[in-house]
Amino acid sequence: MQQPRVLEPTSAHLPGNISKIRVLLALEEALVEGERLRICDVGCVGPRPFNLWEPLFELYPDRFRLSGLDLFGIEGARSLAAAHGWTVDLRTGSALTIERSFPGERFDVVVSTGVLPVVRDWRRVLASAMEVLSPGGRLLITSPARSYPEPLRLRARRAAARTVSRLPGQAHRWYRGVHADEFQRAAVDAGYRVRQWARCNLALVKTVQNAAQAPNRNEVMRRWWALEDTSSGRERPNEVPTSSPSSSSTCKRSE
Ligand SMILES: C[S@@+](CC[C@H](N)C(=O)[O-])C[C@H]1O[C@@H](n2cnc3c(N)ncnc32)[C@H](O)[C@@H]1O
Numbered sequence: 001m002q003q004p005r006v007l008e009p010t011s012a013h014l015p016g017n018i019s020k021i022r023v024l025l026a027l028e029e030a031l032v033e034g035e036r037l038r039i040c041d042v043g044c045v046g047p048r049p050f051n052l053w054e055p056l057f058e059l060y061p062d063r064f065r066l067s068g069l070d071l072f073g074i075e076g077a078r079s080l081a082a083a084h085g086w087t088v089d090l091r092t093g094s095a096l097t098i099e100r101s102f103p104g105e106r107f108d109v110v111v112s113t114g115v116l117p118v119v120r121d122w123r124r125v126l127a128s129a130m131e132v133l134s135p136g137g138r139l140l141i142t143s144p145a146r147s148y149p150e151p152l153r154l155r156a157r158r159a160a161a162r163t164v165s166r167l168p169g170q171a172h173r174w175y176r177g178v179h180a181d182e183f184q185r186a187a188v189d190a191g192y193r194v195r196q197w198a199r200c201n202l203a204l205v206k207t208v209q210n211a212a213q214a215p216n217r218n219e220v221m222r223r224w225w226a227l228e229d230t231s232s233g234r235e236r237p238n239e240v241p242t243s244s245p246s247s248s249s250t251c252k253r254s255e
Helices: 018-033 054-059 074-084 095-101 122-132 152-164 180-189 203-211 216-231
Strands: 037-042 064-070 088-092 107-113 133-144 192-200 246-253
Touching: 018 037, 018 054, 018 107, 018 133, 018 192, 018 216, 018 246, 037 095, 037 122, 064 074, 064 095, 074 088, 095 122, 107 122, 122 133, 122 180, 133 180, 180 192, 180 246, 203 216
Parallel strands: 037 064, 037 107, 064 088, 107 133
Antiparallel strands: 133 246, 192 246
């Protein structure tokens, strides 16, 4: 039987980035509506491992089986999961070759948040995710948008890092946002049907949101969330504001 959903976008304990919260709510929707899901989080470590999963482990521990991979930091993530009593199958591996880390395994959902911009050949991540998705499976992605105008200093730093990334062993230093159009084309080329596409989270909102404490943070979130819902992807997936740093997208593998 379908369970009622309980997560609210303004809950203080949810991860702050709006595109990530949209992914979290999409995951909740999938978890309450069907079978137990096999999920793979690609690039799962980052500065705050499992902040996407913590609310779901709390609310729906029996509704999903989580696997994850990352190039770095898997041991630390494993210890954190063990300390919380979460069962997660974690492996060190590349987003470019997910199928090598999980040979013979298939997932109902592949999630990857904030990873495409740090992988030069990000199109291969889409192709590799397709390899491990079961028919009808879903890919949930967030990425900073390349069209967002960054300050000159930051652009210079990123350009220098991209140059360093071409040296042996330095590939992880790459950083470049992904253009909306090129992402959508690449997703279709890799065989996905793009079910939902949305730009979220203007940089200023993100800054205020990160700085504000509850309940102010919740108020910022509530207002921005309502604005996004009326002005962007939720109603007209392809007609959305252009000056946003981050986007979330749901792609579906064909049945
Ligand atoms: C910005 S962090 C995002 C982490 C997490 N998904 C989140 O949303 O908080 C990017 C992550 O991608 C990982 N990463 C970078 N290149 C990778 C690759 N080629 N394969 C797998 N993981 C990679 C990094 O180690 C890091 O953990």
